[in-house]
Amino acid sequence: MCFVIVISSSGVAYAANTPTFNQTITSGGLSTDILDASRVSVASPSATMSPKGFSFTCLTGGSASTGTLGTDSQRLYVVNPSGANNGWTLTIAATSGATALWSDGGSNTYDFNDAGTAGCSDGADADTKAGQLTIDPSVGTLTADCTSCTTANITKGSTSAFVEGTQNNVTLLNAALASDDVWRGYLTGATLSQTIPAETPGAAYTINMTLTATAL
Amino acid sequence: MRKTVFGTISTFFVALSLGSLQVGTAIAIESAGVGALPAHPRVDNPRTKSIFVYDIRANDIVTDGIKVINNTESTKTLAVYPVDSQTSSDGAFACAQKVDPRKEVGNWIKLQAEQVTVAANSSQTIPFTLTIPQTVNAGEHNGCIVVQNVEQPTKKNDGVALSFRSALRVALTTPGSLQANLQLIDVQSRSISQKTLGVSPILKNTGNVSADTHISVKLAGVFGFRYPFSATAGQFPVFPGVQTRFNFELEKPFWGGWYNRDVEVGYRKQLASGQLSDDVSNIKASRIVFIGPQPVALLIESIIALIVAGLIFYIVRRYRLHPYSRSTNDYVVQEGDTIESVAKHFNITAQELVKLNALQPPYALKKGQVITVTIHLKRPPGHSPDKQL
Numbered sequence: 001m002c003f004v005i006v007i008s009s010s011g012v013a014y015a016a017n018t019p020t021f022n023q024t025i026t027s028g029g030l031s032t033d034i035l036d037a038s039r040v041s042v043a044s045p046s047a048t049m050s051p052k053g054f055s056f057t058c059l060t061g062g063s064a065s066t067g068t069l070g071t072d073s074q075r076l077y078v079v080n081p082s083g084a085n086n087g088w089t090l091t092i093a094a095t096s097g098a099t100a101l102w103s104d105g106g107s108n109t110y111d112f113n114d115a116g117t118a119g120c121s122d123g124a125d126a127d128t129k130a131g132q133l134t135i136d137p138s139v140g141t142l143t144a145d146c147t148s149c150t151t152a153n154i155t156k157g158s159t160s161a162f163v164e165g166t167q168n169n170v171t172l173l174n175a176a177l178a179s180d181d182v183w184r185g186y187l188t189g190a191t192l193s194q195t196i197p198a199e200t201p202g203a204a205y206t207i208n209m210t211l212t213a214t215a216l
Numbered sequence: 217m218r219k220t221v222f223g224t225i226s227t228f229f230v231a232l233s234l235g236s237l238q239v240g241t242a243i244a245i246e247s248a249g250v251g252a253l254p255a256h257p258r259v260d261n262p263r264t265k266s267i268f269v270y271d272i273r274a275n276d277i278v279t280d281g282i283k284v285i286n287n288t289e290s291t292k293t294l295a296v297y298p299v300d301s302q303t304s305s306d307g308a309f310a311c312a313q314k315v316d317p318r319k320e321v322g323n324w325i326k327l328q329a330e331q332v333t334v335a336a337n338s339s340q341t342i343p344f345t346l347t348i349p350q351t352v353n354a355g356e357h358n359g360c361i362v363v364q365n366v367e368q369p370t371k372k373n374d375g376v377a378l379s380f381r382s383a384l385r386v387a388l389t390t391p392g393s394l395q396a397n398l399q400l401i402d403v404q405s406r407s408i409s410q411k412t413l414g415v416s417p418i419l420k421n422t423g424n425v426s427a428d429t430h431i432s433v434k435l436a437g438v439f440g441f442r443y444p445f446s447a448t449a450g451q452f453p454v455f456p457g458v459q460t461r462f463n464f465e466l467e468k469p470f471w472g473g474w475y476n477r478d479v480e481v482g483y484r485k486q487l488a489s490g491q492l493s494d495d496v497s498n499i500k501a502s503r504i505v506f507i508g509p510q511p512v513a514l515l516i517e518s519i520i521a522l523i524v525a526g527l528i529f530y531i532v533r534r535y536r537l538h539p540y541s542r543s544t545n546d547y548v549v550q551e552g553d554t555i556e557s558v559a560k561h562f563n564i565t566a567q568e569l570v571k572l573n574a575l576q577p578p579y580a581l582k583k584g585q586v587i588t589v590t591i592h593l594k595r596p597p598g599h600s601p602d603k604q605l
Contacts, residue, residue, distance in 0.1 A: 029251020160305035
């Protein structure tokens, strides 16, 4: 008498009288995460911005605070285990929506999506804060990280600034229908540039942003 | 490897509890983190394996489900919520944030639960209903169902703190006059790096349903030489009412030069019946662009240019010094010939003739003497090197 153990995905065991080898491959959905070079999830994923001294003038253009989204130790991964076969997008937006602000945790804040004078003055949005964040994924590097996949049919987004109400999301990656259905890869080197309004009080400021991988 | 060992050990203990020594294996292969799939994909529409697609009328109520997947090694508590769609930069598809007001599809979907705890390497299906309001415009309406880990990463005290979520598009089409009309607004190009050229067609869909496009971009030689030096293509949706930019990257031709930048967009128009036309509508745009050579090519081209310039300079300089091409020939001195008369006859100077024959003063010529003369290939008419005086 012999038994074969069949383990279902729910972990329940059944007995059968025919010898069979079974294995379960759990299906997966499209996902995104920040992983390190060993593909381990980073505990506090972030993009650090360059520090700036207090200034009576607006810090914009070459004087703006800059950062990098996706570094070698914080790779911006997308994993598609055949969950998004029609293509997908990777976008970034402020978690608190269009009215989000950079904040020091107290009363000091400035804006990330005010288009007034390239972020140097308060525009026609709902708040009274200036400041604008620009993201340029096009200068980044897209790397495929699986044996059978390539970066073909995946395009990087253009440089884009957040504008309250009209540009709440920035496209980082756009995968076509013909992109690999089973794909894992990462983006590094997308640049960030934040206009700092004049006379912004010195403090450590944070803004929460959410990366969304969407199956199309 | 760890999972294989775990699976074998688990199997051993289960088998032991059943009084058997038979060894079987059950291997769960991790494929991703937290995600979702439609719970009930339709056989007639392969797209429904990845997203929700409905042809639906006003007042209709649809029941469906989303399969929430946890492919990690630990139990996850996941938030699942519907939102409206938004247009991202470049006209790409995006999902609104959880805090954003839900006005359309995000408001029409009601999930049975908006938070679920899913064990490691397993999934759960959450049923939902989709209720279409009494008044809804004909055409396509998009939204998303989002899955997000409730336990988000630790926030840092400065910079951009990042969170993550996965979303499935929900695409509804309500009947009526359905159209997908594409316009090629512009084609922009820019140099991304020494080896890469960015070409960005910008399309606008003035219709009310998405157009699935096949966009091809290529560089071809001018002057009728149509072999594509560099080409790429992709199939992308262009959403209704949206201007969309697609950023293609082409390999720059090594030698640089003038090229035709060709863009071709193919799509099937929607018929009045709601079906897609069998014929593919094509939009084409072609423009001649100059592409600079790559650095190594530029170096080689510079060297060749210098060599060519040097040769031209040498030839011109020689031509100016000696405006006529010449060769030499023997000449038998005739009665009455002098240095001056012979030189004049052959259109050279007396000094040149003296130097050519190493003549010594008083430079007298004797009848029958053989001297060397220069023969001009471009001579005054009526003269011949063989002509005797």
